[in-house]
Amino acid sequence: MSLMEAFRSALEALRAHKLRSALTMLGIVIGVAAVIAMIAVGGGAREQVAAQIRTLGANLIMLTPGNITAGGVRLGAGQASSLTSDDAGAILADVPAVQAAAPIIRSNQQVVAGANNWATQIVGVDLGWFEAREWDVAQGRLFTPEEVSRGALVVILGETVATNLFGEQSPLGQQVRIKNVPFEVVGVAARKGQSALGQDQDDTAFAPLPTVRQRVAGANRANARSVGSIMVKVREGEDMANALEDVRALLRQRHRLQPDQDDDFGIRNLAEMAAVREASASTLASLLAAVAALSLAVGGIGIMNIMLVSVTERTREIGLRLAVGARPRDVLRQFLIEAATLSAIGGAIGVALGLGAAQIVALKAGWPLLVEPAGVALSVIFSAFVGVFFGWYPARRAANLDPVEALRAT
Amino acid sequence: MALIETQDLTRRYELGGEIVMALDGVSITVETGEFVAVMGPSGSGKSTFMNIIGCLDRPSSGRYALAGEEVSSLSKDALAGVRNRRIGFVFQQFNLLDRVDALGNVELPMVYAGADRAGRREKAIAKLKRVGLGERIHHRPTQLSGGQQQRVAIARALVNDPVLLLADEPTGALDSRTSLAIMKLFQELHREGTTVMVVTHEPDIADFADRVVRFLDGKVVSDTRQTARDAAQALADAEAASAAQDAKDAAARAALHKKEAAE
Numbered sequence: 001m002s003l004m005e006a007f008r009s010a011l012e013a014l015r016a017h018k019l020r021s022a023l024t025m026l027g028i029v030i031g032v033a034a035v036i037a038m039i040a041v042g043g044g045a046r047e048q049v050a051a052q053i054r055t056l057g058a059n060l061i062m063l064t065p066g067n068i069t070a071g072g073v074r075l076g077a078g079q080a081s082s083l084t085s086d087d088a089g090a091i092l093a094d095v096p097a098v099q100a101a102a103p104i105i106r107s108n109q110q111v112v113a114g115a116n117n118w119a120t121q122i123v124g125v126d127l128g129w130f131e132a133r134e135w136d137v138a139q140g141r142l143f144t145p146e147e148v149s150r151g152a153l154v155v156i157l158g159e160t161v162a163t164n165l166f167g168e169q170s171p172l173g174q175q176v177r178i179k180n181v182p183f184e185v186v187g188v189a190a191r192k193g194q195s196a197l198g199q200d201q202d203d204t205a206f207a208p209l210p211t212v213r214q215r216v217a218g219a220n221r222a223n224a225r226s227v228g229s230i231m232v233k234v235r236e237g238e239d240m241a242n243a244l245e246d247v248r249a250l251l252r253q254r255h256r257l258q259p260d261q262d263d264d265f266g267i268r269n270l271a272e273m274a275a276v277r278e279a280s281a282s283t284l285a286s287l288l289a290a291v292a293a294l295s296l297a298v299g300g301i302g303i304m305n306i307m308l309v310s311v312t313e314r315t316r317e318i319g320l321r322l323a324v325g326a327r328p329r330d331v332l333r334q335f336l337i338e339a340a341t342l343s344a345i346g347g348a349i350g351v352a353l354g355l356g357a358a359q360i361v362a363l364k365a366g367w368p369l370l371v372e373p374a375g376v377a378l379s380v381i382f383s384a385f386v387g388v389f390f391g392w393y394p395a396r397r398a399a400n401l402d403p404v405e406a407l408r409a410t
Numbered sequence: 411m412a413l414i415e416t417q418d419l420t421r422r423y424e425l426g427g428e429i430v431m432a433l434d435g436v437s438i439t440v441e442t443g444e445f446v447a448v449m450g451p452s453g454s455g456k457s458t459f460m461n462i463i464g465c466l467d468r469p470s471s472g473r474y475a476l477a478g479e480e481v482s483s484l485s486k487d488a489l490a491g492v493r494n495r496r497i498g499f500v501f502q503q504f505n506l507l508d509r510v511d512a513l514g515n516v517e518l519p520m521v522y523a524g525a526d527r528a529g530r531r532e533k534a535i536a537k538l539k540r541v542g543l544g545e546r547i548h549h550r551p552t553q554l555s556g557g558q559q560q561r562v563a564i565a566r567a568l569v570n571d572p573v574l575l576l577a578d579e580p581t582g583a584l585d586s587r588t589s590l591a592i593m594k595l596f597q598e599l600h601r602e603g604t605t606v607m608v609v610t611h612e613p614d615i616a617d618f619a620d621r622v623v624r625f626l627d628g629k630v631v632s633d634t635r636q637t638a639r640d641a642a643q644a645l646a647d648a649e650a651a652s653a654a655q656d657a658k659d660a661a662a663r664a665a666l667h668k669k670e671a672a673e
Binding site: 002005009012013015016316317319320321322323324325326327328329330402403404407 | 461464466467486487490491493494495499501503505507508509510518519521522523524566570
């Protein structure tokens with residue numbers, strides 16, 4: 001009996017019990033749909049996390065000043081003024097693995113434009129910042145080096161700030177006032193969206209570092225060159241841990257710390273944080289897929305159950321087939337193909353259903369719909385395999401029937 | 411060369427720890443072209459004998475050659491091949507597949523023989539015509555009468571041109587007139603050269619064979635040749651009788667109507 005023949009015969013047999021075949025298939029349909037949907041949902045969630053991490057910028061090290069103790073009161077990290085613009089310059093100059101080192105001062109201020117105003121974070125940056133964060137302008141231009149060094153009164157608005165102050169109008173060339181100092185808007189930063197922690201990264205405005213230091217944040221009396229933090233970008237392909245140690249060693253040397261003294265600054269690998277989040281998203285995705293795979297296995301047991309019933313019911317038919325010349329292996333193949341057909345059709349329906357479900361979830365959650373073709377192929381193949389695996393035992397039973405006994409069955 | 415030649419066939423079963431000799435030293439020879447009826451009460455071993463002759467079962471000991479080929483020691487797969495090519499089975503319960511039409515049922519043995527689709531179709535139609543069902547090739551078994559179903563089964567048995575047509579109580583599920591029609595068909599096939607072996611417990615059916623082999627307790631107790639009764643004639647007689655009965659009934663009904671009308 002040819003394979004096509006066997007397949008046609010299997011379809012005939014399945015059509016003979018439509019409701020039963022449909023219900024049996026349902027187990028596989030649900031199983032495969034669950035696997036597909038969970039792979040897609042998990043992949044989407046992971047992709048979303050990865051996208052958030054990408055907006056932060058890759059390979060970043062964050063340096064913050066250490067804590068200070070004033071009259072027995074320990075203030076939190078970042079209160080000391082131990083980091084300076086010169087530290088940033090030295091890091092860039094002396095650590096070869098570093099691509100950019102951006103000193104930053106942050107200050108929360110009210111930004112006023114005509115009748116509108118908006119509270120946001122003003123970040124004093126130099127050009128290294130835009131390189132480190134892989135951030136560009138959507139309209140207008142970045143600062144010129146000359147503007148940064150002279151402390152020009154220019155500002156680049158984040159998208160949220162621009163929208164709140166100017167609505168649909170172009171803010172380019174407009175004036176905004178920060179602490180009553182007029183600034184010219186030279187650019188609007190490209191949209192970054194939410195950060196990995198859920199903050200709106202576009203609710204911010206950038207101005208040259210010296211400008212912010214002197215006109216916005218107010219000069220630090222202890223150290224006129226101090227900065228709020230330094231963001232260091234390590235070159236692609238360099239080892240993050242080594243770069244981090246080099247930066248730490250350089251800063252300790254520059255700050256003249258003895259070996260027994262603690263760091264007077266904080267140093268954090270942002271990629272590590274990102275990696276943890278990504279790992280947890282991956283774990284969630286695998287967990288979902290595993291649970292879904294279990295339901296596929298349950299569907300397989302349903303197939304086995306129905307195939308056993310079918311073999312018992314069709315004992316006479318098997319007897320007849322043996323009598324007219326079917327070999328045991330023909331009978332085995334017939335029942336295997338029936339089981340595989342059931343599960344393959346169920347699998348195909350399940351794929352369609354699962355993709356639909358994933359699409360809905362992706363739309364609702366605002367995730368990218370991420371369906372790897374490999375995942376789809378894998379679950380279809382797996383579902384057919386489930387059919388063959390769970391169909392094997394019933395088929396074996398059918399094939400081993402004694403023709404005389406089988407013909408005598410009622 | 412004999413078509414069937416058995417020597418000291420035995421078949422033992424274990425039934426609840428007891429050994430049952432279903433066949434006990436059966437030696438028999440059947441020539442090509444014979445029409446044999448195998449008779450005996452239930453438990454006499456005639457069904458076991460038929461299963462072994464049909465290569466559905468293997469003897470515990472003894473030899474069995476079918477058309478010169480020793481088949482008592484063949485493997486399961488080889489036996490399937492012998493059944494497929496050399497033997498046509500007809501069963502009491504017809505054993506048709508309900509979900510396929512008459513044509514599909516008749517094609518089944520050819521499917522296992524590996525015949526191509528077009529050839530299969532042509533041959534199945536020819537055999538269905540031969541048994542008088544040329545008009546009903548697309549009917550499903552549930553749409554056919556018992557006699558028609560048995561004809562489909564006979565067409566199926568003939569489709570691979572077997573050397574032996576083996577029928578197990580072929581008329582057991584049919585009324586007497588349909589039984590006569592089926593026996594008429596067997597006699598025709600026999601006249602065309604097919605070797606026929608019918609297992610039955612009805613003496614009326616055995617009358618249509620040339621040779622009657624009787625079994626009792628696993629042994630052959632008699633093996634006689636006889637002049638077969640003509641099934642065509644028997645059927646014609648039965649139809650004539652039934653027509654006469656119908657005429658009588660009609661006359662009686664007419665008389666009744668007349669009486670009612672008169673009143």
